[in-house]
Amino acid sequence: MTPRLPRSRSPLFGAILAVLALSLGAPAQAGAAPPPREDPGTAPITPAPQSLTPRADRAVITGTVTLVTGAKADTAALEVTERALRDAGARRIVRGAGPVENRLTVYVGGPAEDSPSSARALKSLGLKGPEGLRKGGHVLGVGAGRVVLSGVDAIGTYYAAQSLRQLLPHRARPGAQVGGVAVRDWPATxxxxxxxxxxxxxxxxxxxxxxxxxxxxxxxxxxxxxxxxxxxxxxxxxxxxxxxxxxxxxxxxxxxxxxxxxxxxxxxxxxxxxxxxxxxxxxxxxxxxxxxxxxxxxxxxxxxxxxxxxxxxxxxxxxxxxxxxxxxxxxxxxxxxxxxxxxxxxxxxxxxxxxxxxxxxxxxxxxxxxxxxxxxxxxxxxxxxxxxxxxxxxxxxxxxxxxxxxxxxxxxxxxxxxxxxxxxxxxxxxxxxxxxxxxxxxxxxxxxxxxxxxxxxxxxxxxxxxxxxxxxDAGTSWNAALKEMAGGDARAERALRVFSDASYGSLLNKQQAPELAAQFDEFWSGDGDAGRLGRALEEFGAAPGVLRERLPERGFLADAEPWLDSAQAWGAATRTALDMVEAARAGRGAEAWELRRKLPELTAKARSFTTKAPDGRTMAVLVGDGVLDTFIEDAIAEHNRLTGVPGRPEASSSLGTHQDNTPARMADGDDTTYYWSSAAPQAGDHVGLDLRTVRELGGIRLAMGKAGSAQDYVHEGVLECSADGEQWQRLTAFSGKPEVTFTPPDGTKARYVRARSTAAQDNWLVVRDFSVTGAGVDVTGGPPPADGSALRAAADGDPDTVYRAARAPQSGESLTVGLGGTRAVSSVTVLAATAGATADVQVRSADGWRSIGRLSGAYTKVPGSTTADAVRLVWGADSGVPEVAEVIVR
Structure with missing residues (x-):
């Protein structure tokens, strides 16, 4: 009945995934997991009884217990009861007709099981029998040295035994005291x-x-x-x-x-x-x-x-x-x-x-x-x-x-x-x-x-x-479920909670990873402490190992194996991102850059674990999606801010997302990945880029459609830009072509660029690439870039794009970054993808070129204290092949 992964997409399937994608990004709401609650004084029973009243008396688990049953006693109820008594410390259980002095007596059976002794025992406790309750209803009484289980039918007695199982403690020897309780219970449906x-x-x-x-x-x-x-x-x-x-x-x-x-x-x-x-x-x-x-x-x-x-x-x-x-x-x-x-x-x-x-x-x-x-x-x-x-x-x-x-x-x-x-x-x-x-x-x-x-x-x-x-209560019930699966092991329970939090979101639970998301929000708001968040991320990354070591439910480990692996990897990636932010905030630029260089490999590993879909396709598992990955993106944005670059544009869409083909994929610089909507664009639907700062626009490229989905593009639309996201300026219209390129007039500045559909259509939307080059940044020189790279990547405002040279520099070669005019320069920072290149860092002023420092390692920051219209790296004779992530002029 649930919509299976189709061989051909259906609008219903797409709509479901669209709602799911939206729901996982929604803010926290009622129903998000509360913090763990202390157990009440009386041991909990789940499901919660319709009526549970503590009594002032009690029962003691004696070494020998007398079991009084009816002529038609339910075998399953007796098995559960006897096992619960033995787990509570009873060593010997004997059948009898009535109570024996200094011995716990347990009565099992209701009217349908021909058990008049249970009726008398309930009366002695001052309790009504189960007569009149619906099917499955029962009465459970504990007190005055006796326990009575009486169902309106055999099923009810069995359910009373399941409640007793939860009330009794687990002890290796007799003597445990059980608080008196009166339970009157029946199912709601x-x-x-x-x-x-x-x-x-x-x-x-x-x-x-x-x-x-x-x-x-x-x-x-x-x-x-x-x-x-x-x-x-x-x-x-x-x-x-x-x-x-x-x-x-x-x-x-x-x-x-x-x-x-x-x-x-x-x-x-x-x-x-x-x-x-x-x-x-x-x-x-x-x-x-x-x-x-x-x-x-x-x-x-x-x-x-x-x-x-x-x-x-x-x-x-x-x-x-x-x-x-x-x-x-x-x-x-x-x-x-x-x-x-x-x-x-x-x-x-x-x-x-x-x-x-x-x-x-x-x-x-x-x-x-x-x-x-x-x-x-x-x-x-x-x-x-x-x-x-x-x-x-x-x-x-x-x-x-x-x-x-x-x-x-x-x-x-x-x-x-x-x-x-x-x-x-x-x-x-x-x-x-x-x-x-x-x-x-x-x-x-x-x-x-x-x-x-x-x-x-x-x-x-x-x-x-x-x-x-x-x-x-959803939160209370969830806590009880985790506790039960952990089998009384507090460390396993905590690890299970931490792990399950990262798979909490669904159409029924709007917030993904509510507990971890709250800690991230607290950290970014300035009220949180990095040490506390660091400990939480360490705990998250360690949770899979704790579960593998201690969780009694081994089947869960087999079911969750790739998700456990992914969670462990996400723990390492998010902790590295946090350390990067803290190093950058403390002014330890080289350390922060070294940590950032590790993030692509760490996040790739976290995304590398897979499972099989019902149609046989291999899919990457998702853990804490929209929370863990967003924290890393936010950490990178914070590092960009502290370093002085705008960073990679943030992509968005008014449409839903098909499977895991998220909007970010249209801005990742890789034509082999793509954003795929979960519905057909209607008039007004759009995909867009936030360039993170108002800047002059260079060339715009919108590459849509893909092999097997050639018609999945905006068939009628316009390119627009905006400085504030509210007032939009039309750049150009397009029609009937999956690839659109446009160069705005010189001096066009904006922070936001979008492609908006102007007519409804039946086909969905695939966007392989949506990119905007910067104007006013001129990168020249050499060595020439390797295939798939470009000179402009050395100063495009995004440290995640890298100029990779095709060879080692020749004598006298240099890489020059034009600044688009004379400006004050307080420092020049060079972020390199590798530490093998050597160069002299120079600036050009009215008096010509002069050296201000040497390129040393993967991170170099040299003071400028001058005015200049260009910066260049003059490669050393012994330089390795250059790989420059960003030249930052402040």
């Missing part, structure tokens, strides 16, 4: 779980078994088996499973049942089904019968991500016609037959679930009208909210969905799924869902990431919300 419905490599069998254990521990009761890349669910839906694969599904079904999780089998015939065919209905029912034979009792028919404008057989068009209404009627016909001929005749089967082709928004359409009017009313309809990936979901929207679809709604919430952004981990909490939403729904399912173990952080918060949405 009936169905709570996970739908494995992403595109890409399906989870392994071992990962699925592990997930089912996790769902039981977190009181989730639904797992939907719907991996898009299982061919027997889609392309081969009519064919039976091979015996070994069917055996694995049976093992999953059995594990799910033992954890009180309903295993839902979701068959997706929409790619090829003939809705009117009796044979097709029989094939679908037969496939369901095979699955029912191994114990499945919950079934779904997803009809998402298919076309309903093209029929799979001519009989369907003959029967229903064409259009959305016809498709809705055909789908209702098929589903009703399955519902009546299989679900209704199969004892114990739960209500049929379906995913409509129009599975998002609440707009009334002919398709939805047909489905609402013709589909059997007991079928559950799945819905993703107002969008494929809905940033928010409200009570009002859920009511509208129920009305427009005419059925009970089960949400398919596309978080934390990442198949549409497979180079990201989405580790932030479930967010943006209004309190009270759960009560309007038949249930809530979450679509997880391709990475099962890394998904647990977000899924834990989903479980908290679905159980008790009115008490849900």
């Amino acid at each position: 009936a169905l709570r779980g996970v739908i494995e419905g992403f595109y890409g490599t399906p989870w392994s069998h071992g990962a699925r078994l592990d997930q089912l254990d996790f769902y039981g521990e977190h009181k989730m009761n639904l797992y939907v088996y719907s991996p898009k890349d299982d061919p027997y669910l889609r392309e081969k839906w009519r064919e039976p499973y091979p015996p070994e694969q069917l055996a694995q599904i049976k093992e999953l079904v059995d594990r799910a049942r033992s954890r009180h999780v309903d295993f839902t089998y979701a068959l997706s015939p929409g790619l090829s089904v003939c809705y009117s065919s009796d044979a097709e209905v029989k094939a679908l029912v037969d496939k369901f019968r095979t699955i029912a034979d191994i114990g499945v009792r919950t079934f779904a028919v997803p009809l998402d991500d298919i076309s309903y404008t093209d029929w799979n057989c001519p009989e369907d068009e003959a029967k229903w016609g064409t259009g959305g209404g016809a498709a809705g009627a055909a789908q209702a016909h098929l589903l009703n037959r399955v519902n009546r001929e299989f679900i209704a005749r199969h004892p114990g089967a739960e209500p049929l679930q379906m995913v409509p082709t129009e599975y998002y928004d609440v707009k009334a359409t002919p398709y939805k009208k047909a489905l609402a009017g013709q589909l059997d009313k007991d079928v559950l309809v799945e819905w993703t909210g107002n969008g494929v990936i809905a940033p928010t979901m409200t009570v009002a929207e859920a009511r509208q969905a129920r009305e427009v679809f005419g059925h009970a709604i089960l949400t398919w919430d596309n978080y934390p799924v990442n198949d549409y952004v497979p180079n990201r981990l989405l580790l932030g909490p479930f967010n943006g869902r209004e309190a009270g939403l759960a009560g309007e729904l038949a249930g809530i399912t979450a679509n997880p990431m391709i990475q099962p173990y890394a998904s647990k952080i977000a899924l834990s918060t989903v479980a908290d919300y679905t159980w008790n949405d009115r008490a849900y």
